[in-house]
Amino acid sequence: MKRVALLVLPALLLAGCAAKEAEPASAGLTVTGRYPLEYAEQFTIDECAGGYSLVTIGEERYLVVPEDAPLPTGLEQDLTILQQPIENIYLVSTSVMDPIISIGALDSIALSGTQADGWYLRQAREAMENGEIAYAGRYSTPDYETILNADCGLAIENTMIYHTPEVKEQLERFGIPVLVERSSYEENPLARMEWVKLYGLLLGKKEQAEQQFAEAEQRIAPLADQPSTGKTVAFFSITSNGLATVRKGNDYVARMIEMAGGDYVFADLTDNGNNLATVNLSLENFYAGAKDADVLIYNSTIEGEVDSLAALLEKCPLLADCKAVQQGNVWCTAQSLFQQSMELPDLILDMNRVFTQENPPESELKFLTKIQ
Incomplete structure (x- = not known):
């Protein structure tokens, strides 16, 4: 298996990467246009002559080099080189597994940052149980020996890796490129799903990725012209230390509620100086915002599922006086939701039915169960 090395090359500005017309970017690289994305805002792909692609995610930039193609000369020093075929991936970001499975590229993953019993995705769990994917440690404590022995070609992390930057640096010192995905920062569920196009590009499954995304988009297309139902909705979880965790008003979950015809009661909660998608509220403040909501949806992906109303009220007795509780309109999400990132249309359709x-x-x- 070929390892994709991280190369540090002489500095030269790649000017005009976003240009629509071809412009010389370096002595051996010419940008011809930008790959069209309909919703995603957290990454871009600039297409280059010869089949090369420049991917930008936040402040990180990657040059995708076709199989057997030469490396262009005169590239900037900060570019990470991804030489295709990209194989033996160490996958830490769990939300990436579903897009990769959906395009038929599960065999590109050799290592997981999640153990077999931590996967809700059947194909991922079975691949680990069958020895096709090995456990290689969490994002903060990777098993470097296992990773190196597997001839790892790429590590896909989420932004948690920035809490342990020394891990990212060590992987790169070993010649393993690190891609930090930011799909959870997208404010639109379709934008989050559109990341499948990036994995399609990287893994030689571009057409499959475009088809998967188009099908997902079409599943919720019938809701586009429907008026608001007027139903107010609180989406939340209760932490073990007695706080309510809610999504910010500009988060993709809030947008899903809107697409399903609901009005998110915490829509005014926006940026509070960090990049987190959630806000922790005291139970009193949460109650003040949620008491008149028509629908309560408990997010089980953080603290686990709640199987009865009594169990929920034990977590937060104040909820007993909430309108949705008294009218029997309290629901719980499936714990698998976060990993099934290509199935967000099903949650939107579930919410619309509710x-x-x-x-x-x-x-x-598929994803909602009534709490009784």
Whole structure:
């Protein structure tokens, strides 16, 4: 297996990467245009002559080099080189597994930052149980020996890696490129799913990725012209230390509620000086915002599922006086939700059914279960 090395090359500005017309970017690299993205704002792809691609994610930049193609000369020093085929990936960001499975590229992953029993995705769990994917340690404590022995070609991390920058630096010192994905920073669920196009580009599955995204987009297309239901909604979880965790008003979950026809009761909670998608509120402040909500949706992906109303009220007795509790309109998400990042249309459709039907059949719901 070929290892994709991180190369540090002589500095030369790659001017005009976003240009629509071809412009010389270096002695051996010419940008011809930008790959069109419909929703995603956290990454861009500049297409170059010869099949090369320049990927920008935040402040990180990557040059994707086609198989057997020469490395262009005179590139900037900060570029990370990704030589195709990209194989033996160490996948730490769990939300990336579903897009990769959806495009038929599971065999590109050799290492996981999650153990087999931590995967809700059947294909990922079975691949680990069958020995096709090995556990290589968490993001903060990777098993470097296992990673090196696997001839790892790429580590895909989420932004948690910035809490342990020494790990990223060590992987790079070993010649292993590190891609830090930022899909959770997208404010639109379709933008988050559109990251599948990046993985399609990297893994030679571009057409499959575009097809998967188009199908996901079409699943919720019928909701686009529907008016708001007028239902107010609180989406939350209760922490073990007695706080309510809610999504910010500009988060993709808030946008899903809106797309499903609801009004998110914490829509005014926006940036508070950090990049987190959530805000912790005291139970009193949460109650003040959620008490008149028509629908309560408990997010089980953080603290685990709640299987009864009694268990929820034990976490937060104040909820007993909430309108949704008294009217029996309290729901819980499946714990698998965060990992099933290509299935967000199903959650939107689930929420729409909850907002528009008095008692939607559970057989029609994939991610929501009524708490009774």
